[in-house]
Amino acid sequence: MATKHIHEIIAKLTGFGKADKGVKKLSSSMKKFATGLVSAAAAYKAFSTGLESIQLAGKLEGVETAFNNMRKEAGFSIDTFSKLDKALNGTADRMTIMTQANNAMLLGIADSEEQMAQMFDVAQRLAEAVGQDAAFGIESLVTGLGRQSKLMLDNLGIMVDTNKAYEKYATQLGTTVEKLTDQERKQAFINEAMRQGKDLVGGLGEESETTARQLDTFTTAITDFKVAIGQALIDTGVLGQLTSFTDVLSQMATEYREARAAED
Secondary structure, eight states: OOHHHHHHHHHHHHHHHSHHHHHHHHHHHHHHHHHHHHHHHHHHHHHHHHHHHHHHHHHHHHHHHHHHHHHTTTTOTTTTTHHHHHHHHTOOOOOHHHHHHHHHHHHHHOOOOOHHHHHHHHHHHHHTTTTOOOOHHHHHHHHHHTTTTTHHTTTTTTOHHHHHHHHHHHHHSSOGGOOOOOOHHHHHHHHHHHHHHHHHHHHTTTTOOOOOHHHHOOOOOEEEEEHHHHHEEETTTHHHHHHHHHHHHHHHHHHHHHHHHHHO
């Protein structure tokens, strides 16, 4: 009896029609039984892929809204994202770019979109030099500058002597280190770190389309494609259908466990 019940569950899941008809077909043909399982597995895989895309798109939605609001507040143009993307040579996906741009704006380390683009370019070039991807470089530089973290900047070969940075900036302002405000000390740190970063990049020579960069560009394209699929699925209102689908799967899983327990 329990075995028949299990067959009924599989028949429902694999689309054989009415339960009785499905059970009869499954009982008479193990080949159809196996095909049904493959179909169910394929459907679940497609479901999982679609769900991943929707999750990525949903997460980007919030990040992008914050990005647009903050760039407007900072007086940056609508071309900000394009400038950052261009600076990174397509090696970072939209989520990464906007997330780190948001961090940069929250930490107040860029006065203009051009300055931020230059920071991202330096980060990507230095990360590439140490065998890391653009995301690693941007996070290291943005966090390092914003929090004056020598440890994060050291990831990219930038080593700031804080006292010397303060002295240099105080001289430029015509004052003393003791009279520098917290904001001026932060700016002194940023100036010195970026000076070193630019010098290091200058020593790397001209940019080249390496295999590693091509792979990063390919990975970025795949991630952005997944997000685009997710956005399209969201627009179709598929979330409600997916919820119903998961409810059905959950119910069938429960019935299956109960049937197995009865069989034992």
